[in-house]
Structure formats: structure tokens, C-alpha cells
């Protein structure tokens with residue numbers, strides 16, 4: 001939370017196929033083994049004609065009700081009900097960007113859903129870019145084979161649409177997650193202002209998924225309530241988080257000429273992570289399983305902090321460059337023996353790209 005690092009570079013391939021044969025837009029969500037379709041006639045009857053928009057627009061209360069009714073009809077199994085907000089975001093982005101054209105959209109994701117790794121933002125950014133790619137609003141060469149980046153202007157449009165999708169999933173997002181997914185690398189983000197940062201060092205993180213499900217919307221609302229109860233204290237907490245972010249930016253940006261300065265920097269980052277975790281705990285977004293991960297990694301002198309909205313989900317542990325592989329194996333084995341799932345990710349990959357590959 002408010003820790004401006006890239007989500008791990010896992011892939012969210014999204015295949016968008018405009019089709020003139022089908023009469024229904026289809027949405028197979030491969031990783032969740034769910035598939036939905038809507039007859040175009042149903043979509044046309046439900047949405048106002050004015051839904052199609054060239055500029056990013058917020059979903060109105062009336063349209064939100066229409067979408068809720070369409071999603072209700074799908075009878076999503078209780079165990080997968082979390083997907084309902086993603087499907088709602090899809091319906092809003094699809095009808096706003098593509099109108100009533102039939103198409104098939106296939107979603108595959110390697111990110112665990114609802115675990116603090118920003119899957120909602122990755123989903124919205126992938127959707128917005130695939131849908132926009134087939135409009136005149138962006139300038140992409142549709143005959144190009146292979147991966148393509150957006151221009152700065154187009155990227156801004158993708159990010160703004162994705163933010164509208166995040167709003168549906170999340171309630172009141174800051175916009176940090178969709179911004180990082182759109183632009184990639186490391187970003188400082190304060191009140192919607194983005195500063196891109198070029199890091200002089202490559203950080204490696206161990207990601208531990210506690211597998212405790214949580215809901216970003218509810219957690220963020222909980223922090224808001226705590227702010228109302230204790231405005232003065234919480235203002236200090238947020239100010240401290242801001243100072244941590246600033247110090248991290250300056251560490252990342254300053255030159256790293258040798259191994260010694262690299263180690264010194266990693267030690268400083270570990271301390272910042274510990275302090276950030278303490279502040280997040282005081283906001284009420286830690287969890288017993290997160291504390292177990294912290295204790296376990298600390299046994300190996302490794303610093304950790306929760307990521308995303310907290311309340312369960314994933315924990316990040318810095319893996320210093322000179323840390324031996326044996327230690328990494330040991331800590332992973334111990335965390336996995338607690339029932340957690342571990343994987344390793346580099347920080348600061350690229351942003352969104354599109355590929356007009358022919359589907360086989």
C-alpha cells in the first residue's frame with residue numbers, strides 16, 4: 001500500500017478478436033474457467049445509446065445499475081463471486097469503448113486474483129488497451145507483427161480508461177496500480193501526480209502469497225474510517241509513509257558505483273520496508289498470516305512488508321544481491337511449510353504492450 005513499486009512482471013495476456021460473424025460479445029476468463037456471453041440485442045436494449053465515448057468517462061449510477069442487473073443474470077458461482085466486479089468493469093469498458101460491436105475477449109492471467117498484486121489494475125489496463133487498439137482514438141499499426149508500445153498520448157488514454165475500470169472494481173482507487181501497470185518501471189505517485197523514476201539498481205523480491213483472501217474495497221474503506229476516527233494521528237502516519245517513499249526514490253535514483261554502495265542501499269531499503277510495514281500495521285491492514293511471514297523471514301535477517309491493500313494477500317521480502325541461494329531455498333521451504341506459496345520477481349519491468357498476433 002502506497003509503496004510505489006511495480007507489480008511483479010507476470011503476464012496478463014488478453015486476446016481481443018473483433019468478429020463480424022458472432023451476434024454476441026463473449027468473455028471467456030481462461031484462468032477462472034468461466035465464460036460469459038451477451039446477445040448484442042440484450043446489450044443494446046440495456047445500455048443507453050450515449051454509452052459509447054471517445055473520452056474516459058465514469059460509470060453513472062444508472063448504468064451501474066444496468067450492469068449490476070446484467071451481472072446478476074450470469075449466476076456466477078458463490079466461490080467465484082469476486083469475479084463479478086471484474087465482469088462489471090469489462091461491461092463498462094467494452095460498451096464505452098467499442099459500443100455495440102460483437103467480439104470475443106479472452107482473458108488469461110498469471111496473477112493471483114485479490115492478493116495485493118494489482119490484478120484488478122492489470123486486468124483493466126489490458127482490457128482498455130486491447131479495446132482501444134481497434135479504435136481511431138489511438139494510433140497503432142494493426143499490420144505490425146510482434147509487440148507494440150503505445151505513444152505517450154495513447155498511454156495516457158489507456159491509463160485513464162483503466163482507472164475508470166478500477167473505480168468499478170475498487171470503489172475509490174488512487175490510480176497508482178493502473179498507472180504502474182500502464183507505464184511500468186518505478187513510479188512516484190502523489191495525489192494523481194506521476195513522476196517516473198529510473199532506478200540505478202535492480203531489486204529482487206520474494207513474494208509470499210498467504211492465500212488469505214481479502215477485498216481491496218473493504219480494506220481501503222476501513223483505513224478511511226480510521227482516518228475519520230483519528231484524523232491527526234493518521235495524518236502523521238501518512239506523512240511518514242510519504243517520507244519513506246521520498247527516501248526510497250532518492251536511494252533508487254542515486255548512482256550505485258560498486259558492490260559496497262549496493263549493499264548499503266539494500267540495507268537502507270530493508271529498514272524503510274520495516275518502517276513502512278509498521279505504519280501499515282498502524283493503519284489496521286496487517287493480518288496474522290502477514291505477521292507470520294514477517295517473523296519467518298526475520299529469522300533469516302530478511303525484511304518484509306505487505307503489498308497492495310494488505311489484510312492477507314501477498315508479502316514482499318527483499319532478496320539482497322549477495323544473499324546465498326541456500327538461504328533463499330531455506331526461507332522458501334519454511335514459508336511453504338506454513339501453507340504459503342512463494343515466487344521470485346524482479347522489480348521494474350515494462351508497461352503495457354499490444355500484439356496483433358494472428359490467433360491459431
Ligand SMILES: Nc1ncnc2c1ncn2[C@@H]1O[C@H](COP(=O)(O)OP(=O)(O)O)[C@@H](O)[C@H]1O
Pocket residue numbers: 029031082083084085086087107108109112113114115116117118119120121123169170214215216217308309
Ligand atoms: N483476470 C481477471 N479476470 C477477471 N477479473 C479479474 C481478473 N483479474 C482481476 N480481476 C478482478 O479484480 C478483482 C481483484 O482485485 P483486488 O481486490 O483489487 O485485488 P488485486 O488487485 O490485488 O488482485 C477480482 O476479484 C476480479 O473482480
Ligand SMILES: C[C@@](O)(CCOP(=O)(O)O)CC(=O)O
Pocket residue numbers: 001002115116117118119120172173174175176177216220307308309310
Ligand atoms: C491499497 C492501494 O494502494 C492499492 C490496492 O492494491 P491491490 O488492489 O490490493 O493490489 C489502494 C489505492 O492506491 O487505490
Ligand SMILES: [Mg+2]
Pocket residue numbers: 118119120121170177216
Ligand atoms: Mg486491485
